[in-house]
Amino acid sequence: MFLKFYVILVICIFLRTCLTYLEYSGESVLQEQEEADKIGRYEKVYNGMKEDIELKEKNYNIEILRVMSCLMVIVIHVANYFCRAYPDISTPEYIYAMTFNAASRVSVPCFFMISGALLLGREETLRTCWKRAAHMFAVLTIWNVIYYLFNTYYTHQECSFRALLSVPAEAHLWYLYVLVPLYLMLPFLQSMVREMNAEMEHGLAALGGIWMVLLYLASFAGVRFYYDLPILGGNSYLYYFYMGYYLKKNLSKIQVSTGRLAAVFVLDLALIVGASAVASSFSQSHVDDFLKYGNPLMILNSAAVYVGVMKLGGGSVCLSQRQKNVLELWAGCSFGIYLFHIILLDIYKIHTAADAFSIYWILSVLSSVLAVLSLFFVFWGRKFLGYFKARAQFR
Numbered sequence: 001m002f003l004k005f006y007v008i009l010v011i012c013i014f015l016r017t018c019l020t021y022l023e024y025s026g027e028s029v030l031q032e033q034e035e036a037d038k039i040g041r042y043e044k045v046y047n048g049m050k051e052d053i054e055l056k057e058k059n060y061n062i063e064i065l066r067v068m069s070c071l072m073v074i075v076i077h078v079a080n081y082f083c084r085a086y087p088d089i090s091t092p093e094y095i096y097a098m099t100f101n102a103a104s105r106v107s108v109p110c111f112f113m114i115s116g117a118l119l120l121g122r123e124e125t126l127r128t129c130w131k132r133a134a135h136m137f138a139v140l141t142i143w144n145v146i147y148y149l150f151n152t153y154y155t156h157q158e159c160s161f162r163a164l165l166s167v168p169a170e171a172h173l174w175y176l177y178v179l180v181p182l183y184l185m186l187p188f189l190q191s192m193v194r195e196m197n198a199e200m201e202h203g204l205a206a207l208g209g210i211w212m213v214l215l216y217l218a219s220f221a222g223v224r225f226y227y228d229l230p231i232l233g234g235n236s237y238l239y240y241f242y243m244g245y246y247l248k249k250n251l252s253k254i255q256v257s258t259g260r261l262a263a264v265f266v267l268d269l270a271l272i273v274g275a276s277a278v279a280s281s282f283s284q285s286h287v288d289d290f291l292k293y294g295n296p297l298m299i300l301n302s303a304a305v306y307v308g309v310m311k312l313g314g315g316s317v318c319l320s321q322r323q324k325n326v327l328e329l330w331a332g333c334s335f336g337i338y339l340f341h342i343i344l345l346d347i348y349k350i351h352t353a354a355d356a357f358s359i360y361w362i363l364s365v366l367s368s369v370l371a372v373l374s375l376f377f378v379f380w381g382r383k384f385l386g387y388f389k390a391r392a393q394f395r
Contacts, residue, residue: 060317060324062117063331065110065309070334071371072107074341075100077172078367081345083286085354093359094286095277100363102272105291108175109302112237113244115179119186120245123194126187133183140176143339144169155346170342178237192231193245205246208232208239209299216294236294240302247303251310258311261304268297268304329379336378341370 079101086094147169151157159169168174196204211229215236218225228234247254272290279287292298319327330337348366356362 060319060327061310061312061315062114063327064312064317065306066114066334067327067330068305068309069107069110069114070330070337071367072104073172073338074345074370074374075104075363075367076107077342077345078363078370079104081349082354082359082363083288086280086286087284089355089359091277091281094280095273097359097363098276098280099269099273102276102291103269105293105298106302106305109236109240109293109298110306111175112240113247113302113306115182116241116244116246117248120190120193120242121249122190124187124190129183129187129190132186133180136176136183137180139339140173140180143173143176147173147342150343150346155350172338172342175338182238182241193242201246201249205243208242209296212236212239212294212299213296216292216296219292219294220289236299240293240299243303244306247307248310251307251315254307254311256307258308261308264304265301268301272297272301330375333375333378333382336381337371337374340378341374344370344373 079097082089082097083094083101089097144164148159148164151159151169168177193201207229211232215225215234225234232238272295275290276287279289290297293302345366348370
């Protein structure tokens with residue numbers, strides 16, 4: 001067992017090094033844009049957790065939102081492990097885990113909204129956008145290989161290379177499956193948004209909201225519309241992407257206090273947790289229908305968190321230099337943390353039953369340990385490759 005784990009670890013480190021190289025080489029993706037636009041500096045952009053655009057000064061509200069979302073994704077996966085153990089765990093423990101699960105679900109919508117806020121209003125060439133999509137596809141391919149090997153030789157889960165076209169080797173990689181086609185369509189979406197006036201922007205936001213409600217209600221009835229609404233399609237991801245741009249653009253016009261946003265969040269959370277607990281109690285198994293990202297209550301909660309964080313400090317939160325350094329450290333590694341932490345969680349799940357410890361403390365402890373260890377591996381992986389890349393350039 002130890003030898004097998006060692007071999008898998010070596011393979012994962014090698015592939016992680018290849019991935020880090022892709023991250024560094026991805027900086028060349030926007031070189032043409034930097035030459036064309038002298039008004040600001042664009043950093044490498046490849047997803048909501050790593051999309052930084054610096055035009056004179058970095059927006060630390062977005063950095064805070066990114067780091068929060070990254071940490072909440074870990075909480076989702078840890079809480080989900082315990083939720084799926086129901087009814088082997090007690091009902092109070094299940095409700096406790098469900099509360100963390102539901103509250104953290106806003107993280108993925110926030111990632112899409114960060115992407116939309118940073119990318120949708122830009123004017124980029126077709127080549128730049130498609131280079132970004134190609135880079136994301138390369139990242140997806142490498143991590144599919146990593147998890148294919150990990151699941152085949154360590155967790156002993158059945159996995160097929162042929163199935164990777166439609167099913168990721170690990171469930172959380174679905175996010176990248178969404179981003180690749182989204183980035184391919186990005187230049188056309190950017191052109192569309194540039195030509196929209198305020199009335200059309202409000203209209204798309206309202207129409208999209210109505211469409212999300214209809215889609216969610218139809219899913220409960222087991223009905224699928226004959227033809228999905230053009231542009232927005234049959235899921236909520238592009239709507240979140242657009243709403244990130246829309247809410248950021250109209251942030252100064254949103255006159256809602258932090259207290260009211262918090263009240264909306266708590267109320268919606270209570271409804272989601274209550275409905276999930278009742279449905280799970282009747283079926284005597286974990287029911288996640290109310291945790292879907294297309295749930296109108298989840299959309300409201302995601303918007304409340306997004307607006308609340310973006311409005312901190314009047315839209316420009318004031319941080320000390322030390323706080324900025326810590327924030328940038330986590331934000332810079334957030335994408336790698338998202339991709340890597342499942343390996344550590346799967347190792348824990350193999351060797352530890354869900355009911356081995358009290359969920360009241362293990363949920364927070366395990367989430368924290370996974371976050372710190374993932375940061376450690378990702379940070380030093382990047383440092384390791386950066387060192388050898390610098391030596392190669394020096395020679």
